[in-house]
Amino acid sequence: MPTEERTRQAGTLFLIPTLLGEASPDSSLPPLLGRAIGRLTHFLVEDEKNARAFIRVVAPHVNPRELVLERLDEHTPPSDIPRLMKPLQAGIDMGVLSDAGCPAVADPGSLVVRRAHELGIPVRPLVGPCSMLLGLMASGLSGQRWRFVGYLPVDDAERANAIKRLEHEVSRLGETQIVMETPYRNQKLLDDLLRHCTPETRLCVASAVTTPAELIQSHTIEEWRKLGRSLPKTPTVFLLGR
Amino acid sequence: MPTEERTRQAGTLFLIPTLLGEASPDSSLPPLLGRAIGRLTHFLVEDEKNARAFIRVVAPHVNPRELVLERLDEHTPPSDIPRLMKPLQAGIDMGVLSDAGCPAVADPGSLVVRRAHELGIPVRPLVGPCSMLLGLMASGLSGQRWRFVGYLPVDDAERANAIKRLEHEVSRLGETQIVMETPYRNQKLLDDLLRHCTPETRLCVASAVTTPAELIQSHTIEEWRKLGRSLPKTPTVFLLGR
Numbered sequence: 001m002p003t004e005e006r007t008r009q010a011g012t013l014f015l016i017p018t019l020l021g022e023a024s025p026d027s028s029l030p031p032l033l034g035r036a037i038g039r040l041t042h043f044l045v046e047d048e049k050n051a052r053a054f055i056r057v058v059a060p061h062v063n064p065r066e067l068v069l070e071r072l073d074e075h076t077p078p079s080d081i082p083r084l085m086k087p088l089q090a091g092i093d094m095g096v097l098s099d100a101g102c103p104a105v106a107d108p109g110s111l112v113v114r115r116a117h118e119l120g121i122p123v124r125p126l127v128g129p130c131s132m133l134l135g136l137m138a139s140g141l142s143g144q145r146w147r148f149v150g151y152l153p154v155d156d157a158e159r160a161n162a163i164k165r166l167e168h169e170v171s172r173l174g175e176t177q178i179v180m181e182t183p184y185r186n187q188k189l190l191d192d193l194l195r196h197c198t199p200e201t202r203l204c205v206a207s208a209v210t211t212p213a214e215l216i217q218s219h220t221i222e223e224w225r226k227l228g229r230s231l232p233k234t235p236t237v238f239l240l241g242r
Numbered sequence: 243m244p245t246e247e248r249t250r251q252a253g254t255l256f257l258i259p260t261l262l263g264e265a266s267p268d269s270s271l272p273p274l275l276g277r278a279i280g281r282l283t284h285f286l287v288e289d290e291k292n293a294r295a296f297i298r299v300v301a302p303h304v305n306p307r308e309l310v311l312e313r314l315d316e317h318t319p320p321s322d323i324p325r326l327m328k329p330l331q332a333g334i335d336m337g338v339l340s341d342a343g344c345p346a347v348a349d350p351g352s353l354v355v356r357r358a359h360e361l362g363i364p365v366r367p368l369v370g371p372c373s374m375l376l377g378l379m380a381s382g383l384s385g386q387r388w389r390f391v392g393y394l395p396v397d398d399a400e401r402a403n404a405i406k407r408l409e410h411e412v413s414r415l416g417e418t419q420i421v422m423e424t425p426y427r428n429q430k431l432l433d434d435l436l437r438h439c440t441p442e443t444r445l446c447v448a449s450a451v452t453t454p455a456e457l458i459q460s461h462t463i464e465e466w467r468k469l470g471r472s473l474p475k476t477p478t479v480f481l482l483g484r
Contacts, residue, residue: 015379024274028369032269105378105385114382117446117460125379127270127452129369136347137257137367140356143347147389147417175389204359210369218359 010121011093014040015109017102017128018054021235023210025058028129034058036126037095042087044072044112046099054097072096074108081115088121100235102130106150106180131237132178135206138216141241145175152179152189163196166240170201176241186231189238190224197221202241208234252363253335255355256282259344259370260296263477265452267300270371276300278368279337284329286314286354288341296339314338316350323357330363342477344372348392348422373479374420377448380458381418383483388418394431405438408482412443418483428473431480432466439463444483450476 014036019028038059045051048069055062070084088094096103096112102125103109116123132148147169152162166177181189186207193203199222207215213234219227256278261270280301287293290311297304312326330336338345338354344367345351358365374390391408395401408419423431428449435445441464449457455476461469 026272027274028272030268030270030272032266102375102379104380104382105375105388107385109379110382110385113380114460117382123380123382123458123460124456125376125451125458127369127371127376130372130375133344133347133372133375134367134369137344137351138346138355138365140346140352140359140365143349143352144392145390146347148387150386209367214366216365216367218356218365 009091010119011088011091012122012124013088013113013116014093014095015103015113015123015125016095016097017126017130018097018100019210020100020129020131021208021211022213023129028210029058030127033126033128038062040093040095041066042068042092042094043070043097044084044094044109045069045097046071046073046107050099051097072108072112076108076111078111081111085112085115085119085121088116089119102128105130105132106148129210131206131209131235134209135204135216135237135239136176136178138206138209138218139176139204139239139241140218141176141202141204141239142174143176145173146178147175148178150180159192160196163193167197167201170240170242174242176239179238179240181236181238183233183235186233186236190229190231193238193240194221194225197240199225200242204239204241205231205236206239207232207236251333252361253330253333254364254366255330255358256335256337257345257351257355257365257367258337258339259368259372260339260342261452262342262371262373263450263453264455265371270452271300272369275368275370280304282335282337283308284310284334284336285312285339286326286336286351287311287339288313288315288349292341293339314350314354318350318353320353323353327354327357327361327363330358331361344370347372347374348390371452373448373451373477376451377446377458377479377481378418378420380448380451380460381446381481381483382460383418383444383446383481384416385418387415388420390420393422401434402438405435409439409443412482412484416484418481421480421482423478423480425475425477428475428478432471432473435480435482436463436467439482442484446481446483447473447478448481449474449478
């Protein structure tokens with residue numbers, strides 16, 4: 001029974017959230033997270049430099065020379081996943097670190113998690129910050145139904161259509177729609193939402209959540225148009241709802 | 243300018259996640275959360291007994307007799323919201339506590355948050371556990387697009403239709419669909435999903451996450467049918483995807 005043998009001796013795959021920007025660890029991370037990192041040597045990371053800086057902050061006693069970091073990002077070919085997971089199959093616990101927030105949420109981590117389930121490797125998600133979830137909590141929009149759609153198209157006509165479709169789901173289902181944007185395009189997305197949405201739709205813009213620069217603004221489109229706000233170039237989620 | 247006056251002296255509305263079941267605070271809550279609770283006296287809570295027990299655990303130095311707890315649940319009439327928020331307008335900070343997990347996510351907290359934005363009251367979401375998000379991270383299903391739909395209909399025919407619609411969104415968009423269920427109906431929902439979904443769809447069942455009884459299982463429908471698992475009667479989220 002080779003599968004059961006692998007299962008019995010396999011390591012555990014820890015999914016470890018990281019800080020959002022300049023947040024303090026005390027504000028965002030449970031004590032268990034630092035302890036879990038302190039016991040691990042093997043990590044799959046989106047960016048090695050950021051990952052080392054994060055580990056240094058939350059588990060300062062770890063010897064950086066003992067760490068084995070492998071890159072897992074959007075350029076990782078699926079054919080490379082079995083090699084990356086060899087330590088788990090040899091009984092070594094591993095951690096997956098996103099660049100910011102929760103691994104396997106809007107990043108390539110889920111490929112490794114899926115393979116772990118196929119191999120019977122235990123998967124353990126740890127608690128930490130998620131900008132979409134914190135934005136949803138703080139939005140005042142419906143928390144009964146919600147949907148994360150990632151980035152909107154860049155092309156103007158496609159983007160206008162995508163915004164219309166999101167608004168349609170808001171009015172059809174009362175469902176809150178969560179969108180991401182690259183920070184330097186925040187203002188453009190706000191302008192496009194104000195141009196294409198109907199006045200009574202509500203828009204929450206949640207920037208730099210959990211950091212000292214946190215800024216959460218929630219108004220109807222009509223109110224936003226009157227306020228004429230300019231947005232910071234910080235990581236931001238946009239939420240449409242009613 | 244009455245609105246600006248209110249804004250200048252208003253308290254802050256803290257959105258405070260609570261533990262999921264028998265989880266330890268160390269595993270789920272950042273140190274800031276206990277400190278924030280320790281500084282608050284006024285809370286809006288789903289259940290007073292559970293809220294007092296939670297506050298006792300995370301902020302043991304708080305004098306329970308100094309706490310002012312008001313109920314905010316699915317029976318709270320919207321007309322009662324202005325009264326509940328009076329302390330905020332008088333400059334007193336308040337906390338919103340869900341019964342389990344994040345307030346304003348699948349609970350009535352968003353009514354208060356919306357009103358806070360209308361009144362210019364600052365809203366501050368704190369980091370903590372969310373069963374849907376932890377289930378998503380651990381599922382191995384796509385984290386690029388996902389949707390929380392709440393509970394499925396109880397009626398058999400309506401439920402079968404709802405499941406078909408969820409599967410349609412999985413195949414159309416590759417979007418992960420997240421569903422909740424009342425714990426004593428977990429097995430019935432699993433049976434219904436196995437009956438109505440196609441063999442290649444993937445189903446993750448995440449039970450009692452963050453607690454010692456955590457159980458995360460992710461397989462294709464075909465594999466689930468072969469395994470014939472029985473589910474515990476613990477809080478569980480179900481995720482369909484590919």
